[in-house]
Amino acid sequence: PRIRYVVSGCLAGLACRYDGGSNPCAAVIRLVEEGRAIPACPESLAGLPVPRLPCELAEGSVLSRDGRDLTEDFLRGAQLALRTAQSRGCTAAILKSRSPSCGFGRIYDGTFSRALCPGEGVWARLLREAGFALFSEEHLPPELGGKGEGED
Numbered sequence: 001p002r003i004r005y006v007v008s009g010c011l012a013g014l015a016c017r018y019d020g021g022s023n024p025c026a027a028v029i030r031l032v033e034e035g036r037a038i039p040a041c042p043e044s045l046a047g048l049p050v051p052r053l054p055c056e057l058a059e060g061s062v063l064s065r066d067g068r069d070l071t072e073d074f075l076r077g078a079q080l081a082l083r084t085a086q087s088r089g090c091t092a093a094i095l096k097s098r099s100p101s102c103g104f105g106r107i108y109d110g111t112f113s114r115a116l117c118p119g120e121g122v123w124a125r126l127l128r129e130a131g132f133a134l135f136s137e138e139h140l141p142p143e144l145g146g147k148g149e150g151e152d
């Protein structure tokens with residue numbers, strides 16, 4: 001099978017989430033097992049530790065809950081993850097919704113209160129600008145039975 005998708009590592013079951021957890025999505029795990037998708041976590045590729053403090057995007061900057069500016073780290077990880085996806089021939093992505101790296105459509109609003117605002121994560125933006133089709137675990141690609149691209 002051809003690798004078409006790059007997927008958020010946490011959706012593939014990798015324990016790369018800030019709190020050491022994951023967000024396993026059965027359809028995504030199946031794609032990886034079938035050799036049709038590769039997982040990547042931009043925050044791990046940036047060298048950020050697990051666990052780490054949660055981060056949110058506010059006015060273009062990535063801030064961790066203690067106020068540190070991690071914008072450069074997130075950008076570096078996102079660029080590495082984009083390059084990984086491109087080098088493997090991926091043209092579409094299935095991304096964890098709401099994340100400051102992977103979310104698109106609506107993301108956490110920077111207040112660490114679970115509130116959402118329109119926006120896109122750092123990696124999602126790079127993927128979109130590079131021409132990738134973007135999907136999420138809540139809007140899976142039509143070939144996986146989802147409704148396709150769209151907002152939450």
Ligand code: SF4
Nearest residue numbers: 008009010041096099
């Ligand atoms: Fe999942 Fe993306 Fe966050 Fe990594 S950066 S834990 S892949 S949502």
